[in-house]
Each structure stands twice: as C-alpha cells, then as structure tokens.
Amino acid sequence: MRRALVSPLLSGLVIPGLGQIVNRQVGKGAMMVAAASLLFMLTLGFAFHEISQAVLALDGYAGPDKLAALRGQLLKQGVTWLIILGGLTAALWIYAVIDAWRGGRERDAELAGQ
Known part of the structure; x- marks a missing residue:
C-alpha cells in the first residue's frame, strides 16, 4: 500500500x-x-520567445490597456506550438502519475506475497 501512495x-x-x-x-x-524535462524546457522556451516577440511588437504602444494589447498581439501571432507542447507535457505528467500508481500497486502486491 505504501508504494501505491508514494510513487504517484x-x-x-x-x-x-x-x-x-x-x-x-x-x-x-x-x-x-x-x-x-525536455518538454518542459521546450514549452518554457517557446513561451518566453512568443512573449518577447509580442512585447517587441508593442514597444511603442502607450495606450492605457497595455496588457489587453499584449494579449491581442499574442493571439495574433498564433501560439499553436505552445499549446501542443503544453498539452504533451500535461499528458506525460498524467500518464506518469497513473503508471506510477499501477506500478506501486503491483510492487506492493509482490512484496505482500513474499
């Protein structure tokens, strides 16, 4: 029971x-x-790149709602790769938790049978 709780x-x-x-x-x-680690670093890299490009595009903007303009610029640029990488990272995370729980349950059963 211990590994089935700790590992996930x-x-x-x-x-x-x-x-x-x-x-x-x-x-x-x-x-x-x-x-x-690779997916997380790629996701962060793409996020920083997209945000920096949006900030550079709005460099001369002096309007009252700069945050909304930044959001609009990000949506204009398209963040498809960011969404794909973030989704893959989340899917791996969920799979790892479920697999660790299953593996822990099997390992606990093996240890209890000895």
Whole structure:
C-alpha cells in the first residue's frame, strides 16, 4: 500500500518518472524524467520567445490597456506550438502519475506475497 501512495505523489508533485524509479522501473523512470524535462524546457522556451516577440511588437504602444494589447498581439501571432507542447507535457505528467500508481500497486502486491 505504501508504494501505491508514494510513487504517484512523487511523479505528480516532483517530476514525472520519479515514481517509476521508486517502483524499481529505473529505465522507464529515467526516460520519463528526460522526456518531461525536455518538454518542459521546450514549452518554457517557446513561451518566453512568443512573449518577447509580442512585447517587441508593442514597444511603442502607450495606450492605457497595455496588457489587453499584449494579449491581442499574442493571439495574433498564433501560439499553436505552445499549446501542443503544453498539452504533451500535461499528458506525460498524467500518464506518469497513473503508471506510477499501477506500478506501486503491483510492487506492493509482490512484496505482500513474499
């Protein structure tokens, strides 16, 4: 019961893949940690790029509602890759939590049977 609770918490709250490592699925866990790190860095990189481009496009704007203008500029630019990368990151995170819970439950059953 212990691993079935701890491993999904580690995968959900710390980093995806850590729960798999706790469940002694080291290869799978390492791949998830690497994939989650890469997706997270790419998502942040695209977000910073898109925001900086929008800010540069509004450099001379002096209107009262600059935040709304910034939002409009971001929507004009299109943030398709940002949405795709964010969705993939979220999907990996959810999968890691569910897989860690299943793996923890199986590992607990193995340990109880010994």
